[in-house]
Amino acid sequence: MKTVAVVLAAGSGSRMQSDVKKQYMEIGGKPLIYYSLKAFEESVIDDIVLVVSRGDVEYVRKEIVEKFGFQKVTAIVEGGLARYHSVRLGLQAAAPDCDYAFIHDGARPFVTEDIILRGLHAVKEYGACVIGMPVKDTIKIADDKGFASMTPDRDKTWLIQTPQIFSYKMILDLYQRLDREEGELIEKGINITDDAMVVEYFSDKKVKLVEGSYTNIKITTPEDIPAAEAILKNM
Numbered sequence: 001m002k003t004v005a006v007v008l009a010a011g012s013g014s015r016m017q018s019d020v021k022k023q024y025m026e027i028g029g030k031p032l033i034y035y036s037l038k039a040f041e042e043s044v045i046d047d048i049v050l051v052v053s054r055g056d057v058e059y060v061r062k063e064i065v066e067k068f069g070f071q072k073v074t075a076i077v078e079g080g081l082a083r084y085h086s087v088r089l090g091l092q093a094a095a096p097d098c099d100y101a102f103i104h105d106g107a108r109p110f111v112t113e114d115i116i117l118r119g120l121h122a123v124k125e126y127g128a129c130v131i132g133m134p135v136k137d138t139i140k141i142a143d144d145k146g147f148a149s150m151t152p153d154r155d156k157t158w159l160i161q162t163p164q165i166f167s168y169k170m171i172l173d174l175y176q177r178l179d180r181e182e183g184e185l186i187e188k189g190i191n192i193t194d195d196a197m198v199v200e201y202f203s204d205k206k207v208k209l210v211e212g213s214y215t216n217i218k219i220t221t222p223e224d225i226p227a228a229e230a231i232l233k234n235m
Contacts, residue, residue, distance in 0.1 A: 004102070
């Protein structure tokens with residue numbers, strides 16, 4: 001059995017309102033991307049494919065991978081215009097004999113060994129799973145005018161995180177199909193926002209929900225930085 005982690009660090013981070021791309025912003029004296037790479041480096045994962053912004057490959061190789069001695073990073077590739085482009089490019093750069101792919105947003109620095117192991121056990125059984133947590137708040141679905149139109153059962157509502165884990169050959173095939181049919185999806189107004197949506201849209205495969213952690217947060221806006229610093233201090 002061979003596993004690969006595709007770590008995405010190709011976003012612009014525009015909502016962070018910083019001249020420094022968020023994946024390179026320091027938290028606890030280390031670049032944000034360092035923490036998720038470290039988690040996979042020290043886990044059961046065999047290989048890491050790192051997907052970065054255009055023009056950043058050599059910078060990341062020298063200032064992140066070589067500087068911190070990440071031995072499992074087998075490829076650093078440039079991402080695409082949208083997240084799903086970057087995922088496809090990362091998957092294509094993995095070794096063809098991979099069995100399972102962990103797709104992870106590098107802006108989630110607090111993925112843990114326990115989360116990775118739970119995901120691995122689940123994907124072996126189900127072939128497709130995503131990390132997440134049951135929501136704590138009541139969720140409202142809005143209509144086109146901004147009024148509450150329905151309230152889903154909170155007990156059945158999850159906050160989805162990453163990694164999202166799949167049989168490698170299946171998810172690669174589905175992403176390549178997405179690439180071929182991208183124009184059709186755009187015409188229909190379908191916006192692919194995570195990897196599970198690719199599986200749900202292009203196959204009949206059910207995606208298993210696997211418990212992650214409420215601390216497995218995504219760093220998106222300036223308000224997330226103090227929360228991340230606090231989590232880091234307690235780890």
